Amino acid sequence: MAPTILLLSLLVHLLSPAQSIDPAVEDLINKNADFGARLYRAVASRTDSNVVLSPFSLSAGMLALLSATNGPTRDQLLQGLTLTGLDPETIPDQFQTLKNLVLPGQLSSNLQTAMAVFPSQNLQVSESYQQLVQTKFDGVVQSLSYNVPSEAVGTINRWVQDQMGDEFQDLLSTMDPQTQLLIATAARLQTQFDPPFNSSFTQDERFYVDRYHVVMVPMMFRADKYFLAYDGLVKAGVLKLPMADGAAMLVVLPDDGVDLTTVEEEVTFEKIQTWIQQLKKTKLEVQLPRFLLERSYTLKDVLQTLDIVTVFQDDADISNMGEIRGAKLSQVHHKSVVTVNENLADVSISGSRLFSTPPPRLTFNRPFVFIIYQEATRGLLFMGRVTNPTEK
Template sequence: MLRAVGSELDVDAQLVKLQNRKTSQKYQKTKRINRTKEGAVTMPPCAALSLVGLLLLTLASSEPADPSLDDLTNRNADFGTRLYGAVSRRTDDNVFLSTFTLSAALLALLGAANGPTRDQLLQGLTLTGLDPQTLPDLFQTLSAGVQQGSAAMTLKQGVAMFPAQGIQVSPSYLDLLQTKFGGSVKSLAYATPPEAADAINVWAQEVTGDEVQDLVPDPDPQTQLLLATAAAYNVRFSPSFNKSLTQDERFYVGKYHVVMVPMMFRSDKYFLAYDRSLKAGVLKLPMAGGAAMLVVLPDEDVDITTVEEEVTGEKIQAWIRQLKKTKLEVQLPRFLLEQSYSLRDVLQTLDITQVFQDDADISNMGGAEGLKLTQVYHKSRVSVAENDDITAGGGASVFSSLPPRLTVNRPFLFIVYETASRALLAMGRVIDPSSK
């Protein structure tokens, strides 16, 4: 095992351990890139790279200029991780949530609420103590920074309210929804559920460029109000992985379940951290457009759910501060996740209940007295692959000595955030990259 001496890495031990590879002619640079095909390196869980010895944890951060915006960013991250935890505990499969899109939707709902309903929403969204009147402007500022780089990151998202036909929405609330949260409103005739579902699904396709489809099943004919969210991420790493270096490798879904997946490859300088308390490594992969992905890989003897349970907004910020640059070869599976959720029951586990009940007060929307929320639908899609355009340094850097290799070949978490504000954008869990 690699070891750390005091606060400094034992570099010699690191090189001896991690570069225990043959030095014959077949390991020259041209073949080193493709050595896995030749059978020279295999990465079962027991041989996975130990990250402990790679790292020297250091602090490196910049303070956001606006304390109020910083506070909202942190609280959004807290809510996003809590929501992710509530969803992930209900399934053993892949998970993906666009937490930023859901925050926008629920903040828009907060703008419609009054009285105890509003107070409960503030508490459930971890926003207690903040002025509800200032939140739309703050979120608009935060969202503008995210959207500025989203064209390169290729984030497409949408938020919409779908009240039942005959329920009026005030012009002031419509303006709030559109200008502050980028949302829209459309009344639907739920008495004919298939037609209502078609209208919502068409909306989802439009806001995501046809990437999110079949957002909702046929809704309840008694529906009063639906809140719908859709998001699609086409992740573009910068620097990129090169398709020509991708090759099929084993991914260990479980002790007795192995799948073959396309494993991307790049050799470069990466930022890395290690959480000793959770026994998990954290790799930062920069994305085009000012975002980044954290890949959280538990040690081979650590169950991924034990790491998930400890992920908070504060924990993510700590990981980011502890990142340390190191030379590294990275193998990451190509994957595509597409997940759909009905979140009413999930939100109720987070103590957001009254808005769904008969005594809900969402009168700021301007609708009929007694209006309540029926359901919250969310569908998100993320595609992680090599870039077709590899002109921005795609491929592999050449080092004078062979760097350590990190192969992500067992279940892992990933977190997408905007680097300038550190706003949490999305979270996911990859149990099986060969399955959506």
């Protein structure tokens, strides 16, 4: 009997979640993902080009801002960030826990983020707020003089380059000399798929940007068992590509002839969760283009469409930042870089499984959406759209 009990106990342990998540932290993860999906839809609706942004990185900056606000400004910001019902006083500690859960081990080496709050030098920022930003949100507070805009631009660009590397040289190009407060966030991810694609199987293939525009792209290939779902309501297939670091990518391909924007309009936090739950393992040949996306955004106008307005106005209350009266947020800057390529170049190592009969092939040869999340928590890391893989 004892060996049976031991075996049952072991099975229970193996089938239980790897880590229990505090309900309040889980609520913050879900609400951040909800806001991230809303923000993505707002950004994507303004362009036909490639899109990539990091809701996770942006949430650090927006929550640091939330901690600086008070009164009606804070109330509206809570609502705009879909955080209604959460206690603003406990959010910094919850975000710190969230960050440790979402960025475990190897993922933290493949995913790099940076966040800074840049108040004008004439604003007296308290030491306690500076410590809060540093310890809870892993960011910095750096006072700047905006009287000479070119010098302020140079300072911020040097900061992001020092934090993130040479790919992040130009976060800003211009600056309003009336600027009082800026939030800057940045994120970069090098995907590491597991199972990996092998570069020896990559070959140039056609990618149909639209019905009139075709480009040749390096198309990666792998045959394996993958998790796949189909959403008949939006007419799109959803493929899961696991990563070696505990993250995963959902790649959403509309049916041929279905406009990508009609799919994007339906991408909500609830829809993403539904897709994940509907995934089923199947034998599949996958062709995915190699791509590098690099995008910068000024988000003031977009955030205002999401009902985050008061903090940008003259009656904004950011008094929790220090002895500050009459100051407002001027702009939120964000830059993301995502690299998707082969992780295996050794031709002696198999880059695909061998099946007795060739399985169906799924080829991403037209515009698609991708969603990168941390599997254990389902924390949303990146969202993007690939319209043309040959463009950044």
